[in-house]
Amino acid sequence: MDRACKLKSMKGFAEHFKKECNGKYKELYEMPDPATFVFPPEGEKILTDFTKLIIIRIIKPDKLVPAMVRYVVTKLG
DSSP: OTTGGGSGGGTTHHHHHHHHTTTHHHHHHHOSOGGGOOOOHHHHHHOOHHHHHHHHHHHOGGGHHHHHHHHHHHHHO
16 A cells, blocks of 8 residues: 555545545455445545556455456446
8 A cells, every 4th residue: 555655646545545444445345346335535536547446456456357347348348
């Protein structure tokens, strides 16, 4: 998480994550399928669809491939 938050596109996410780690992001961790996860409004402002994949990779690495497939289908059709 530390390395990811050093990316310019994720500026401010570390502070946001610290506030929400026992709330919404714990919910993401506990979900069997994160496809239906709704990021908190502050997270939506910071993250793009691609950087959301990075967060999923960090929190739920086993669900990265399905998330990437959804991303490609959504963006490329």
